[in-house]
Amino acid sequence: xxxxxxxxxxxxxEGRPPPGPMEEPLRSDGPSKSFRTGAWRVxxxxxxxxxxxxxxxxxxxxxxxLIVAGLVNALGKSPTASFAxxxxxxxxxxxxxxxxxxxxxxxxxxxxxxxxxxRAGVWNIGAEGQFxxxxxxxxxxxxxxxxxxxxxLFVLMFVAAAIGGTLWAMIAGGLLVRYRTNVIxxxxxxxxxxxxxxxxxxxxxWQAPNTFYYxxxxxxxxxxxxxxxxxxxxxxxFAIAIxxxxxxYWLIRRTTLGYEIxxxxxxxxxxxxxxxRVGTVTLLTMAISGALAGIAGAVELLGIHHRVQVEIAxxxxxxxxxxxxxxxLHPLGVxxxxxxxxxxxxxxxxxQYQTGIPKALVLVIEGTTLALVLIASVASRYRVRRVxxxx
Amino acid sequence: MTDSILSVQGVTKRFPGxxxxxxxxxxxxxxxxxxxxxxxxxxxxxxxxxxYGVYRPxxxxxxxxxxxxxxxxxxxxxxxxxxxxxxxFELVPPMSVVENVVIGTSASQWLDLTEVRKRLxxxxxxxxxxxxxxxxxxxxxxxxxxxxxxxxxxxxGVEVLILDEPTAVLTPQGVEELFRILRRxxxxxxxxxxxxxxxxxxxxxxxxxxxxxLGKVVGxxxxxxxxxxxxxxxxxxxxxxxxFKRRRSAPEDxxxxxxxxxxxxxxxxxxxxxxxxxxxxxxxxxxxxxxxxGQNALFDALVGVDKPAGGSIRIDGVDTVPLSPNRISRLxxxxxxxxRIAQGLMMDFNVTENLVLGRHRSSRFSYAxxxxxxxxxxxxxxxxxxxxxxxxxxxxxxxTLSGGNLQKVIMARELSGRPRLLVAHQPTRGLDISASEYxxxxxxxERDRGAAVLLISEDLDEIFQLSDRIxxxxxxxxxxxxxxxxxxxxxIGLSMAGAAx
Numbered sequence: 039x040x041x042x043x044x045x046x047x048x049x050x051x052e053g054r055p056p057p058g059p060m061e062e063p064l065r066s067d068g069p070s071k072s073f074r075t076g077a078w079r080v081x082x083x084x085x086x087x088x089x090x091x092x093x094x095x096x097x098x099x100x101x102x103x104l105i106v107a108g109l110v111n112a113l114g115k116s117p118t119a120s121f122a123x124x125x126x127x128x129x130x131x132x133x134x135x136x137x138x139x140x141x142x143x144x145x146x147x148x149x150x151x152x153x154x155x156x157r158a159g160v161w162n163i164g165a166e167g168q169f170x171x172x173x174x175x176x177x178x179x180x181x182x183x184x185x186x187x188x189x190x191l192f193v194l195m196f197v198a199a200a201i202g203g204t205l206w207a208m209i210a211g212g213l214l215v216r217y218r219t220n221v222i223x224x225x226x227x228x229x230x231x232x233x234x235x236x237x238x239x240x241x242x243x244w245q246a247p248n249t250f251y252y253x254x255x256x257x258x259x260x261x262x263x264x265x266x267x268x269x270x271x272x273x274x275x276f277a278i279a280i281x282x283x284x285x286x287y288w289l290i291r292r293t294t295l296g297y298e299i300x301x302x303x304x305x306x307x308x309x310x311x312x313x314x315r316v317g318t319v320t321l322l323t324m325a326i327s328g329a330l331a332g333i334a335g336a337v338e339l340l341g342i343h344h345r346v347q348v349e350i351a352x353x354x355x356x357x358x359x360x361x362x363x364x365x366x367l368h369p370l371g372v373x374x375x376x377x378x379x380x381x382x383x384x385x386x387x388x389x390q391y392q393t394g395i396p397k398a399l400v401l402v403i404e405g406t407t408l409a410l411v412l413i414a415s416v417a418s419r420y421r422v423r424r425v426x427x428x429x
Numbered sequence: 430m431t432d433s434i435l436s437v438q439g440v441t442k443r444f445p446g447x448x449x450x451x452x453x454x455x456x457x458x459x460x461x462x463x464x465x466x467x468x469x470x471x472x473x474x475x476x477x478x479x480x481y482g483v484y485r486p487x488x489x490x491x492x493x494x495x496x497x498x499x500x501x502x503x504x505x506x507x508x509x510x511x512x513x514x515x516x517x518f519e520l521v522p523p524m525s526v527v528e529n530v531v532i533g534t535s536a537s538q539w540l541d542l543t544e545v546r547k548r549l550x551x552x553x554x555x556x557x558x559x560x561x562x563x564x565x566x567x568x569x570x571x572x573x574x575x576x577x578x579x580x581x582x583x584x585x586g587v588e589v590l591i592l593d594e595p596t597a598v599l600t601p602q603g604v605e606e607l608f609r610i611l612r613r614x615x616x617x618x619x620x621x622x623x624x625x626x627x628x629x630x631x632x633x634x635x636x637x638x639x640x641x642x643l644g645k646v647v648g649x650x651x652x653x654x655x656x657x658x659x660x661x662x663x664x665x666x667x668x669x670x671x672x673f674k675r676r677r678s679a680p681e682d683x684x685x686x687x688x689x690x691x692x693x694x695x696x697x698x699x700x701x702x703x704x705x706x707x708x709x710x711x712x713x714x715x716x717x718x719x720x721x722x723g724q725n726a727l728f729d730a731l732v733g734v735d736k737p738a739g740g741s742i743r744i745d746g747v748d749t750v751p752l753s754p755n756r757i758s759r760l761x762x763x764x765x766x767x768x769r770i771a772q773g774l775m776m777d778f779n780v781t782e783n784l785v786l787g788r789h790r791s792s793r794f795s796y797a798x799x800x801x802x803x804x805x806x807x808x809x810x811x812x813x814x815x816x817x818x819x820x821x822x823x824x825x826x827x828x829t830l831s832g833g834n835l836q837k838v839i840m841a842r843e844l845s846g847r848p849r850l851l852v853a854h855q856p857t858r859g860l861d862i863s864a865s866e867y868x869x870x871x872x873x874x875e876r877d878r879g880a881a882v883l884l885i886s887e888d889l890d891e892i893f894q895l896s897d898r899i900x901x902x903x904x905x906x907x908x909x910x911x912x913x914x915x916x917x918x919x920x921i922g923l924s925m926a927g928a929a930x
Contacts, residue, residue, distance in 0.1 A: 085826050292802075294795045301786065304775045310734050311764070311772045312787035313755030 086419050091366065094418035098410035106403050110395060120393050127388020128381035134388070136270040142373075142380030143341065144169075146279035147334035148358025149365065149372040150286050151203075155327040156367050157290060159303040160320055164210060164225025165331040166355025167232045168203040172332025173339050174236060175202025177244065177254060177346050180261055188260050195261075196336055203332020204325045206232060211324030215317040221324075229355070237348060244346065253347040263341040275337035280373065282330060287369040289326075299323055331355060360408045366415065379404065434459040434620050435480070435511075435589055440489035442475055449475040451644040452489070457589065462611065462621045464631045464652075466664055467641035468861035469832065473624045476641070477591050480622070481513040482506035493589075512582030513591040518574050522567030529566050530581045545584075552580050556610050571598040571720070575607075583619075590614075591622045596630060597858075600719050601889065601922035608634050626664070626861065628657050629890075640664050665862055680712035680897065684881035685731075685850050690740030692726045692905075699723040701730070701737065702905035708850065708881040713872065715896030716885045719925050723905040724885050725767070728854045731883070732764045733757040744850060758787060761849030765839055765856045767885075773839045774827055781809035781823045784842050812841035817867075833864030840871055851875050854885040869895055889918060903927045 083090065107117035129135045148165040155162035162168075175198035183191065210228055213219035237252060246255035263273040290296040298319045301309045310316050334354065343350050361379055365371030386400040435457040442450040450472045457463050465473045478484045480491060482500030491498040493509055500506050503513070520529050527546045549562045558576050560569065566577060575595060582590060592611075596604045611634065615621055625631060631638050632652060640647040640663040647663045685708040694700035701723045708714045718724055729735035730742060733754035742749045744760045752760075766772035774783055785794050785805050794805050809823040816837045820830055827838065836856065843851065853872060857865035872895060876882050886892050892899055893913050901909040901924040909916075909924040 085829050292800055294790050294798050294800060297782070297789050297800060301775055301778070304777045305771070308772050308774060308786070311732060311754065311766060313733075313753065313758050314787075315753070315755065 080420050080422050083419055083421050090418045090421075091415070094414035095364075095411060098414035099407065102403065102407045102410050105406050106399070109399070109402060113395060115393055115395055120389055120395055123389040123392040124382070124385040126385070126392075128385030130388075133270060134384065136267070136272045138377065138381045138384045139276055140271045140273070140342070140380070141383045142377040143273075143276045143279050144334040144338045144354045145357055145361055145376035145379055146373055147282055147330050147337060148355050149361035149376050150279075150282055150358075150369060151327045151330035151334070151355075152359045152362035153365065153367045153369060153372055154286060154290070154299070154330065155323055156362055157303045158299040158319065158323040159306060160211070160214070160323050160327075161222045162207060162210070162225050162324060162327050163222050163359060164207060164228050164355070165327070165334075165358045166351055166353070167225065167229035168206045168328040168331035169335040169338075169351055169355045170232045170236050171202035171206035171328070172199035172335030173202075173346055173350060174232075174239070174335075175199045175332060176336040176339050178202075180257060181244070181254075184258065184261065191261060192263075192340075195340065196333060199332040199336030200329035201332070203328035203330070203335065205328070207324040207328025207331070208321065211321045214324075215320050233348065236346075240346065240348065246345070251347075254345050257340075257344045261340065262344060263337065271342060273337075273341035275341040278333070278337060279376075282333065283369045283373050286326075286330070290369065295319070295322060331358070334358075357404065360404055363408060363415075364411045432459045433457065434494060435622075436492040437476070437480070438490050438492065440476070440479060440486040440491065442472075442479060442484055442486050448644050450479070450486070453641070453644070453646050454489075455639045455646060455649055457620060457622060458637070459588075459620055460615060460618050461636040462615050462623060462634055464635040464638040465622060465624045465641060466626065466628070466631050466638050466660060468626055468664060468863070469859065470643070470861060471641040471664075472644040473626075473641055474593060475644075477513060477593060477622070477624055480506070480511055480589075481591060482511075507582075507585045507587060510586070510588040511591065512585060512587035512589070514575070514578045514582055514593065514595065516593045516597060518578050520566050520574055520577060523565060525563050525565055526560060526569075526577050527562045529577060530584050549580065549584070552583070556613065558610070572600070572603045572607075575599070583614075588618075589620045589622065591624070593624045594626075595623065596625070596627065598720070600925050601918060602926055604630070628660050628664075631660060632657055642666055661862075680709040681879070683707045683709045684745055685883065686741075686743040686746075687727075687731075688741045688743075690727075690730060690737035690742060692723075692730060692735060692737050694726065699726050700905045701726045703740070704902070704906055705740075706883075706900055706907055708883050710849075710881050711876055711879050712897040713876050713882040713884055713895050715892035715899045716883060716902055717889060717892045717899060717921055717925060718885075718887070718902035720887055722902050724854065724902060726905070727902070728764070728766065728852060728885060731757075731850075731852050732762065755787075755790075758846075761846070763843035763846060763848035763851045765836075765843055765851070765853040767854040767858065769832075769835055769839055774835060776826075776828045778827055779824045780813070780818065780820050780827055780830070780838060781805060783827050783838050784809050784812050784845075786842060788842070788846065808845070812838075812845065816841040833860050833867075836860060836864065836868060840868060844871065844875060847878070848875070848880055850881045850883065852883045852885070855887065856884070857886075857888065857891060865891075889921060892921075893918075901925055 107121070110117045110120045127134055128138050148169060151165045151168065152162065176195045179191070179195045179198040183194065186194070206228060210219070210221050210224040213224050214221045240252040240254065244254045246253060263275050265271065265273045290300065298309070298314050301314055302316060302319050306316060338350055338354070339346060357379055361372055361375040365375040382400050382403055386397040389395055389399070390397045433456045437453055437455050440450050440453045441448065453472070453476060465476065467473045475484065479486050482503045482505045485500070493511070498509060500509070506513070521532065527542055527549060530549060531542065531545055546562045553560055553562070560573050560576060566574060569577065575598065579590070595607060599607060611621055623635065635652045637649060637651055638660065639649040640660065642664060687704060687706045689703050689705050690701050691703060692701040699721045704723065704727060706714065706716070716724065726735060730737050733749060733752055736750060744757070744762060747760060749757045749760065770776060775786060778786070785808065788794060789800065794801055794808070806823065812818065813820065813823060818837045818841065819834050827835070830838065851872070856868050856872065860868065869891065872882055872884065884892065884895055896913055899911050899913060899916055899921065900907045901921060903925060904927060908927070909921070
């Protein structure tokens with residue numbers, strides 16, 4: 039009997055595990071779950087251990103590099119020189135390494151936003167929109183109370199960013215809980231809605247005086263997030279992102295809410311039967327996810343751009359989704375994956391400059407990596423065994 | 430020498446950490462009904478899967494009619510003349526009976542449905558099975574779907590038919606009809622291999638029986654030469670108690686009072702049409718019935734995930750209809766769901782985490798929204814020991830546990846709160862004899878402690894064995910209420926089929 043599962047999410051496939059030590063497993067799903075070619079048989083693993091996942095992940099990255107190398111080669115460039123330039127741009131010097139962390143900062147936060155939601159099986163694809171909502175909350179506070187004592191102003195701006203992201207995410211969350219609306223669709227559509235709302239504000243009430251650009255005025259220096267070091271753009275937002283990752287990790291592992299979020303993601307039917315308030319947990323998950331994306335917006339605005347423009351996002355929300363998936367929804371893995379993607383973004387500029395390969399290649403790398411990592415995550419559930427021939 | 434059609438010689442099949450079949454040898458004779466008897470995990474299904482080309486043996490050979498059999502896929506098996514009906518049907522529900530039969534015949538690009546329909550109709554007529562070849566398979570009863578599976582296999586012209594636990598889904602009358610027709614098919618020359626763990630079926634139907642235990646053949650015997658106790662001993666490896674010591678139950682005050690509840694069916698879960706039932710402290714009420722008659726809806730209503738449109742449910746006098754599942758469980762309602770994987774467990778949690786599922790917010794296991802990890806770990810160790818859950822460690826992924834141990838995890842969790850009412854839905858389905866015995870014993874212990882136990886089961890033996898009172902559910906209502914002493918299998922079976930008024 040297949041219980042209905044909310045969010046249209048499918049129950050994880052139980053496969054046909056080999057019999058346990060004492061008895062055969064409860065379910066036998068019929069004969070077709072393993073297949074063979076020649077002397078090799080592909081079988082489902084009963085337990086996927088971290089080392090299986092790491093091996094699959096490493097293989098995926100190697101294959102991604104090979105594919106990209108092939109593309110570069112097809113462009114008539116040297117793959118090794120290009121990768122060297124990419125690496126050089128990302129980690130070649132102290133400055134470039136720090137700049138990589140700058141790029142990684144908002145990605146960590148949107149990666150966490152996606153990871154939290156996906157853990158609960160709530161497919162929030164709207165980090166991009168919630169990121170804008172956070173920026174709008176931040177700017178609203180700055181615009182209204184910009185002359186406040188800076189520490190208080192910062193607190194208010196971040197709170198407003200979190201609230202902005204939360205509210206925007208809760209629209210989709212509410213629609214899901216109340217009307218079973220597909221969150222993927224609603225969050226993606228809400229991304230566009232908020233983009234147009236922001237465009238209106240940037241061309242109207244919030245537009246910087248005496249300009250034609252769709253942007254606000256520049257913030258005063260006291261409202262900038264302080265930087266760590268001279269000669270680098272690395273700002274306190276990075277620390278905020280790291281703390282956020284630790285908090286999310288703690289939330290997921292140690293709190294009752296985190297337990298319920300994981301339970302919901304694993305089996306929402308059993309969660310309902312065991313008295314977990316599925317609607318409440320879904321809404322709270324969306325709220326946390328939205329808040330993280332909103333804070334990412336504040337961090338980018340206050341740390342780097344210092345004025346609101348539509349260009350701030352640059353797909354940071356969407357990249358966060360890829361990062362969360364590559365990190366297998368692990369909050370600390372998100373940090374690593376975000377730095378890797380930040381390095382790609384950062385290094386690509388140097389690569390373009392040195393070899394003439396368009397920066398857009400990074401998008402190809404991101405896409406290829408995502409596809410391969412997803413394949414790897416499925417592949418890690420299987421193993422290949424040699425079958426002794428007989429007869 | 431009797432004519433051997435299928436000979437298994439020294440077949441060994443290993444899975445990681447376990448030898449599912451260990452040098453298994455047996456002979457299947459032409460035109461006999463041969464039972465493969467064994468507990469879950471004895472290796473019956475693995476052996477059948479080898480005969481059907483799902484697995485290849487690591488060692489040993491299978492000989493069909495004197496020729497060495499090299500099977501790579503079930504398709505090869507069918508071509509060689511061996512067909513199998515699995516416990517879980519492989520049918521396409523929205524398609525008609527005829528279309529389902531045709532699916533497997535990749536013989537030609539050209540579909541001649543008329544011809545198939547004719548042949549199938551003849552088949553059905555011949556065996557007195559009343560199924561419309563053009564009916565949509567999804568609308569057929571489970572018993573009828575089984576016939577479609579069997580005839581689909583026969584349509585390929587197989588000589589050996591393997592049936593994996595075919596009676597699990599049938600009423601007593603359905604079983605009788607199945608057996609009647611299987612005997613006739615045997616008399617007409619078909620060889621039938623029947624996999625089961627039910628001793629009665631073996632005694633009733635088979636000509637010979639091969640008993641498997643822990644992957645090895647214990648022996649092959651002529652059914653007429655043995656008693657049911659002999660088979661039980663061969664199967665389990667020790668004496669089996671078929672009777673539980675029944676303390677005279679002394680039912681006291683009603684704990685569960687269900688009055689006239691109605692629930693509209695959502696997609697085949699079965700409706701409730703004015704069901705009333707009472708369970709008192711210190712008694713087991715067995716609810717018998719063929720699945721799909723409202724058991725799921727009743728279970729859902731009792732635990733609170735579904736709400737009746739009319740009527741009332743009271744636990745200790747408290748109306749639970751407006752309450753959430755969480756509130757209801759805090760009134761002392763524990764539940765063992767029918768589908769333990771889908772409804773009762775988080776397969777990707779570890780054992781510890783599953784043991785507190787639903788109680789994770791209680792003050793014992795959490796404080797101010799934080800999990801009390803020490804208390805949880807201690808409780809897990811205690812439960813694993815107390816319920817003899819076989820797991821390498823408490824942090825073992827739940828996914829790796831066997832069915833019996835999964836059920837023990839659920840039992841440990843549900844009984845730990847010393848419930849007032851325990852609702853157990855098919856609590857021993859799919860479990861082997863030892864695990865079933867254990868679960869049943871625990872249910873009786875709960876009764877003796879003073880809990881009210883509602884046992885919803887399709888296994889009539891279990892109902893008779895455990896119940897102080899028996900109620901039969903049919904079409905969303907209780908049609909009969911009786912006691913094991915007053916009732917007999919046949920009358921209960923008739924009520925289950927809706928024949929009683």
